[in-house]
Amino acid sequence: MPREQFQNLTEPMYYILISLLEEKCGVDIMVAVDEISKGRVKIGPGTLYALLGRFEKEEMIIETEVVGRKRSYIITEKGLETLNDEYDRLIRLVKDGEFFLGGNRNDI
Template sequence: MAREQFQNLSEQMYYILLSLWEEQCGADISRRVIELSRGRVRIGPGTLYTLLGRFEEQKIIRQTVCEGRKRYYIITEKGRQMLITEYRRLQALVREGAPYLEKEENQNE
């Protein structure tokens, strides 16, 4: 499956990586995702924990500091490249869909 190899990121994966552009701990990531998505995307602690584990395994993010049970993470170069690729893919989707879908939307309005 493509998603298992992180070739296409889900919304939640995308926002987690985006929030890790700066060093964050688990609770901060959750809050940052809500902030970045303007409340549209909310990530549960179980999902966040699992995805952080998978990202770390694939070296997409790395742990920076471990203060007791609090762990801080940041995105790696591999993760940045992955996020940029995903961003370009999403841009291409919007660009290629725009001539048809924007016209449709304007008509509906």
């Protein structure tokens, strides 16, 4: 059975969708991802626009405005559901890790 395309999100996908909880254009998305991830995740224009195209095709985001070459987007209900599913999956992973590795890890 083939794996569903957005069953697990990559870090760039996850942070892009989080950034699109508010309407943003491409440059603002890149800045937001950098800020949200505290500089840990960087997204270049090629990766960003490829992912935006995939998200738009899957109706996870919609284009809200076009001004010249500047395009703005926002997350849809389907995108929000995908984002919440990924959040829940990540929480389960952390809880599983806590059980086996212990919850007293202050070195992260």
